[in-house]
Amino acid sequence: MMTQSKAEHIVPSAGFQRRPLGLYVHIPFCRQKCRYCDFVSFPAGPEDPERHSSYIAALKQELKIQADRYGDRYQVDSVYIGGGTPTMLNVDRINEVVEEISRRFSIVGRDRLELTIEANPESIDALQCRRIRDGGFNRVSLGVQSLSEEMLQNLGRIHNASMAEESFSRIREIVTDNINVDLMFGIPGQTPAIWEDTLEKAMMWKPAHLSFYSLQLEEGTPFYQHYRSGKLELPSWESNREMYHTAVTRLKESGYEHYEVSSTALPGRRCLHNLKYWSMADYLGLGLAAHSYLDGIRYENTSDLDQYIAGDHLKEISPGSRKEQMGDYLFTALRQIRGFELVDFFDRFGVDFRTEYGVSAEALIREGLLICDDISLRFSAQGLDRTNLVLSRLLNHEGGPHGE
Ligand code: SF4
Missing domain, CATH: 3.20.20.70 (Aldolase class I)
Structure with a gap:
């Protein structure tokens, strides 16, 4: 914190x-x-x-x-x-x-x-x-x-x-x-x-x-x-x-x-x-329970209306560990149909995506849930039906069976 x-x-x-x-x-x-x-x-x-x-x-x-x-x-x-x-x-x-x-x-x-x-x-x-x-x-x-x-x-x-x-x-x-x-x-x-x-x-x-x-x-x-x-x-x-x-x-x-x-x-x-x-760009949230993302740090305002009106706005600041930030990035950036560029991942975290997530990503690509063209990674049409499962397996480095 x-x-x-x-x-x-x-x-x-x-x-x-x-x-x-x-x-x-x-x-x-x-x-x-x-x-x-x-x-x-x-x-x-x-x-x-x-x-x-x-x-x-x-x-x-x-x-x-x-x-x-x-x-x-x-x-x-x-x-x-x-x-x-x-x-x-x-x-x-x-x-x-x-x-x-x-x-x-x-x-x-x-x-x-x-x-x-x-x-x-x-x-x-x-x-x-x-x-x-x-x-x-x-x-x-x-x-x-x-x-x-x-x-x-x-x-x-x-x-x-x-x-x-x-x-x-x-x-x-x-x-x-x-x-x-x-x-x-x-x-x-x-x-x-x-x-x-x-x-x-x-x-x-x-x-x-x-x-x-x-x-x-x-x-x-x-x-x-x-x-x-x-x-x-x-x-x-x-x-x-x-x-x-x-x-x-x-x-x-x-x-x-x-x-x-x-x-x-x-x-x-x-x-x-x-x-x-x-795209994980900077935004500032104002108001009750609003979230902000600034310089890689997440902020969350209070959701207590009386507290907010009394001027006590902020609830939490979470810089997150590097691993959490990478997970946050994948969770968010993969919502775009074009996915994210591997070079963008490297620029943000200083590490190759494949070094961190290669094992789980390859299993998901083989099963047709993710598509990688060496430039970007994105969901396949089939993967879009199972976004939570795919993300969970990607982030947890699991190579488990295909499910919902
Ligand atoms: S109650 Fe919720 S879903 Fe309904 S209009 Fe308000 S914010 Fe939207």
């Missing part, structure tokens, strides 16, 4: 060039908690302005502290306002935070800055859209999840399919056409046909970016409890994989580039901010 004071003492030398930085800002409020969700978010209606105000004030305070600490060394080229549901707040309040970022950090020109806000259909009316546009946002990520009423109800979402479609049109008309649509598959009761119907409808909107996530059962959620007590049945693994590959195939046929396990984009519309996560 590195102490905060030691981290503070990293200062730029003369002639120092500012490095690119992504900024993530977490807004931890939602109108209602979805049944599968374990994100750090609290149900808080628009009738709770005091809580929102205290949170924004705490965010600005953290922003000042972090700008004093890192502002000289970095230039921000992406800002991502995520949650929770950021549009639960009056977006003017969020625009204040973005203005504060512009005041305190060096920022690339507006034409090069990617400025994203997440939105959900129940809180993105025309007024909110105008506020988003006036705040200079040039990318919106919309949480659609499904266009089947039954699936939306199963998930505990509070919007319906027509609200999702109207929101998408409204954002495109008022804010931007640079929109990501989030979809979910592997939902209880979902068949491949139901999934395909949602996928085809969403593709007809022609979003610039489309992400598709398999539902994960997270401990502590109602879904997890119901699953453990036998009250919830998920689609089979085969069905889940069929849905995944249908998405990849159909999206590619429609001109989307599959560039990350769960992400596709039209040419030129990849998410620059998320690419920072997957």
Whole structure:
């Protein structure tokens, strides 16, 4: 563990060039908690302005502290306002935070800055859209999840399919056409046909970016409890994989580039901010439970709202051992469909990837789960179905049998 004071003492030398930085800002409020969700978010209606105000004030305070600490060394080229549901707040309040970022950090020109806000259909009316546009946002990520009423109800979402479609049109008309649509598959009761119907409808909107996530059962959620007590049945693994590959195939046929396990984009519309996560570039997270990655060190903020509002932001600093950092790198970089370049691994860790992981990697390549062309290493289509197993075997140097 590195102490905060030691981290503070990293200062730029003369002639120092500012490095690119992504900024993530977490807004931890939602109108209602979805049944599968374990994100750090609290149900808080628009009738709770005091809580929102205290949170924004705490965010600005953290922003000042972090700008004093890192502002000289970095230039921000992406800002991502995520949650929770950021549009639960009056977006003017969020625009204040973005203005504060512009005041305190060096920022690339507006034409090069990617400025994203997440939105959900129940809180993105025309007024909110105008506020988003006036705040200079040039990318919106919309949480659609499904266009089947039954699936939306199963998930505990509070919007319906027509609200999702109207929101998408409204954002495109008022804010931007640079929109990501989030979809979910592997939902209880979902068949491949139901999934395909949602996928085809969403593709007809022609979003610039489309992400598709398999539902994960997270401990502590109602879904997890119901699953453990036998009250919830998920689609089979085969069905889940069929849905995944249908998405990849159909999206590619429609001109989307599959560039990350769960992400596709039209040419030129990849998410620059998320690419920072997957390429282990520096990013700073502000807000409750936000994570940062700076100079190879991970930071995590507290997830206690009262503590955060009281100004006690940081929970943990983890430089990690060299071995942990290498594992972290493989876990993250392999999410990109192109994988990672072996020379990048060497540049970061000063050791050949094959020296460290050659035995397990070769076994996985022989089984057709990984592909190596002497320049880069990546998942095969078969490996994409078993990412956890492949990573576990790769990192643990195991050469065990092929499994799920
Ligand atoms: S809207 Fe998103 S963050 Fe909020 S409860 Fe639902 S899944 Fe969680």
